[in-house]
Amino acid sequence: MLNQFSRTQLLIGEEGINRLSHARVAVFGIGGVGGYTVEALARSGVGTFDLVDDDKVCLTNLNRQIIATRSTVGQYKVDVAKQRILDINPDAVVNIYKTFYGPQTAGEFDFSSFDYVVDAIDTVSGKIELVMQANQAGVPIISCMGAGNKMDASAFQVADIYKTSVCPLARVMRHELKKRRVKKLKVVYSKELPITPIEDMAISCRTHCICPAGTVRKCTQRRQVPGSNAFVPAAAGLILAGEVVKDLSNYGGNL
Template identity: 70%
Template sequence: MLNQFSRTELLFGKEAMDHLEGSRVAVFGIGGVGSYTVEALARSGVGIIDIFDDDKVCLTNINRQLIATRKTVGKYKVDIMKERVLEINPKAIVNVHQCFYSPENADEFDFSEYTYIVDAIDTVTAKLELIMRAKAAGVPIISCMGAGNKLDPTRFEVVDIYKTSICPLAKVMRKELRARGIKELKVVYSKEPARTPIEDMSISCRTNCICPPGTERKCTVRRQVPGSTAFVPSVAGLIIAGEVIKDITGVK
């Protein structure tokens, strides 16, 4: 019988689609990368999706985040993302976690419940905690390295963290993971050298913050607010979703 996933089933087969329907994937970070990852997972038939993010949609998110529109500014990203997933697949189960994942709340989540974990967050401390917990639970994880300040979406690669180069975030992660005894980690990263954002205070979040009321972590606390585009983080998110889907089903 035809359904919304029939075209995918033509490539993967029914057994793989049944496997996806019974899978539970956790995505940490529903921004420029994570929002596209979640959408692709939903459109591929993943049955249970856990989404983690404490942020609200900001006007400055509209240029790159799937859930960001004029109508959604000020709303929690996880709520908008859940609504989109259920419009795609009403049978899906979407578990919303309106929180910023960190070592302080890591004990609240049982990683053994997940089939796969996606790291689409940009804080090193949180990324390291997430990776360590996933490894300890024996759950596959894929981590996204830096996607900001870049313009070439064709430069992304899927490799082990210790085979990365150029990306400053990957360099930090290699050092920290090596110190923690992590021997391997699948990542998506770009070989494109990061560009330096234009210093224009008239469009700087540092001097013109428009974060929605109630925002927990405002952009003004960042060391640098990166430039971004619609066509770079989205590609990273779709690549991640593809890796998750192929790994879960075993179809290459």
């Protein structure tokens, strides 16, 4: 029967669509990267989502985050993302957590209940904890490396973490995971050299903070506020989603 996922079914077949509809995917970080991942997974027919992010939509998010519009500024990102998913697929189940993920909050999540984990957060400690928890539970995970301070959306590649190069975040992750004897990790990373952001105090979040009321982790607390655009984080997020869809649907017999 013709339905909203029929065009996708032409590529992955009815069994693939059924696999996606019964899959539960956890996305940690619903920002410039994770928002596009969630969007693509919802439009691909994933049945159950767990969305984790404690942040609210800020005016400065409008340049790159699909969930950010003038009408959503000030709302929790997971609330906005949930509404988008249900507008796309009313049959989806969406669990939301207004939580900053890290070693201190890892115990709040049962990783064995997930079929796939997407790491779209930007703290090294959180990313490492996600990998360790997913590995312990035997759940597939894909992790996004640095997407800020870049202009070339075509420079992204999918690889094992130990085969990455150029990306500073990937270098740190390789070092930390090797110490923990993690043997592999599928990642999306860019081979573009990072750009040094222009230091313009007239448009700096450090001196002109406009974070929504109630924001716990403000940009003023960061060592550096990265430059960003509409296309690089989006490309990374869509690549992440593509890998999840291919793996979960058994596209090409990978599972």
